Amino acid sequence: MKLISIKRTVNEGASAFFTANDNNIALAFSPTKSFAGKFRCFVVASVAAIILSANASAVPSKISPVNNSAAPNNTSVKVAIAIHGGAGTILKKNMSAETEAAYIEVLTQAIKKGHEQLTLGKDGTLAVISAIQHMENSPLFNAGIGAVYTFDGIHELDAAIMHGENKQAGAVAGITTIKNPILAALTVMQKSEHVMLTSAGAETFSVLHGLETVDNTYFNTTRRYDALQKAKRRIIEASDSAFDFNSPQDLLAYQDYKFGTVGAVVLDADGNLVAGTSTGGMTAKRYGRIGDSPIIGAGTYADNDSCAVSATGHGEYFIRHNVASDICARVKYKGVSLQQAANTVLFDVLNSEAGSGGVIAIDKKGNIAMPFNTSGMYRASIDTQGKLTVSIYKD
Numbered sequence: 001m002k003l004i005s006i007k008r009t010v011n012e013g014a015s016a017f018f019t020a021n022d023n024n025i026a027l028a029f030s031p032t033k034s035f036a037g038k039f040r041c042f043v044v045a046s047v048a049a050i051i052l053s054a055n056a057s058a059v060p061s062k063i064s065p066v067n068n069s070a071a072p073n074n075t076s077v078k079v080a081i082a083i084h085g086g087a088g089t090i091l092k093k094n095m096s097a098e099t100e101a102a103y104i105e106v107l108t109q110a111i112k113k114g115h116e117q118l119t120l121g122k123d124g125t126l127a128v129i130s131a132i133q134h135m136e137n138s139p140l141f142n143a144g145i146g147a148v149y150t151f152d153g154i155h156e157l158d159a160a161i162m163h164g165e166n167k168q169a170g171a172v173a174g175i176t177t178i179k180n181p182i183l184a185a186l187t188v189m190q191k192s193e194h195v196m197l198t199s200a201g202a203e204t205f206s207v208l209h210g211l212e213t214v215d216n217t218y219f220n221t222t223r224r225y226d227a228l229q230k231a232k233r234r235i236i237e238a239s240d241s242a243f244d245f246n247s248p249q250d251l252l253a254y255q256d257y258k259f260g261t262v263g264a265v266v267l268d269a270d271g272n273l274v275a276g277t278s279t280g281g282m283t284a285k286r287y288g289r290i291g292d293s294p295i296i297g298a299g300t301y302a303d304n305d306s307c308a309v310s311a312t313g314h315g316e317y318f319i320r321h322n323v324a325s326d327i328c329a330r331v332k333y334k335g336v337s338l339q340q341a342a343n344t345v346l347f348d349v350l351n352s353e354a355g356s357g358g359v360i361a362i363d364k365k366g367n368i369a370m371p372f373n374t375s376g377m378y379r380a381s382i383d384t385q386g387k388l389t390v391s392i393y394k395d
Helices: 035-057 097-119 124-136 181-191 199-208 222-237 248-252 315-320 323-334 338-353
Strands: 004-009 015-020 025-030 080-088 157-163 168-175 196-198 262-267 273-279 300-302 307-313 357-363 376-382 388-393
Touching: 080 097, 080 124, 080 307, 080 357, 097 124, 097 262, 097 376, 097 388, 124 157, 124 181, 124 262, 124 273, 157 181, 157 300, 168 181, 168 199, 181 199, 181 273, 196 199, 262 307, 262 357, 273 300, 273 307, 300 323, 307 315, 307 323, 307 338, 315 323, 315 338, 323 338, 323 357, 338 357, 357 376
Parallel strands: 168 196
Antiparallel strands: 004 015, 015 025, 080 262, 080 376, 157 168, 157 273, 262 273, 300 307, 307 357, 376 388
């Protein structure tokens, strides 16, 4: 709680005194025998009240302050975190030892950054942001600097974050100049009354709140550019065939089969569940296509009464089946385990329609599930006992 005090002595000994904190405003002045003194004193206090009240009203009432203070040294407090860097056709035979080591290193660094925030007693939001931002800054993943290209040769990025305590959420879609999309999503959650902002509007809002901007070419990478050229050649070659440009399944055939979306889910020391996801979407996407990642309930969801989920995969199917919230609903209303709920959605619901991908999920007890129905998923976790696991392929 912030306490602000202003005291000023004016003519004839009159004093104006104003105090304000997060919830209360108090205004007082000491009268004098002079009417002029009283009036000047009242003006001083009133102006202070107007200024500070205006500043306080600039923060939406729905926002809960993030707990940035260290938690007590209590060994009974349990925290946990899981992250992913995308699922898809990820085969050991196709990956060099150097590339594999690079993925392992970044995943390890990212999860340790997030876990450090948790062990310091920070709010889960900070842990999610720390882990995801680290992956956004790596060209290995389809998020931030490693984002795929659209059909027109640019990058359009999406991100979302959700806090399970009060179901606050923020998301951005189709942004092109914000360096770290997950920070833009956080800004929407904490600084606006909305849940999702898109394109130019989202960028304008982010700039107003001081987020770093970059030229769209900042996100360029040779690997992603080559993937775009390959996809466009195959699309052009198929233009005289039965290829359906409006079919998500036909579009999927021209991907590199690695959904490099990144995400994180955490249980913090206060028992809060938080989820976040960031992505560049599909290679050669067109017409402003937006996938599941920024859709609350589809690719990102958190509820303290059940679980937190971040998804990666063929977004159209994850949206149709509301994958993230479906997993949490099964935990909350059917009383099944987190692993059972996640497995049912991934292997039964999605597989029945060839919806490929994976999820990471964590429940209020710190249980972690990371199922995927593809050949691999970049993933890592640190459980409530502090055990670190980093994996890429099927076990």
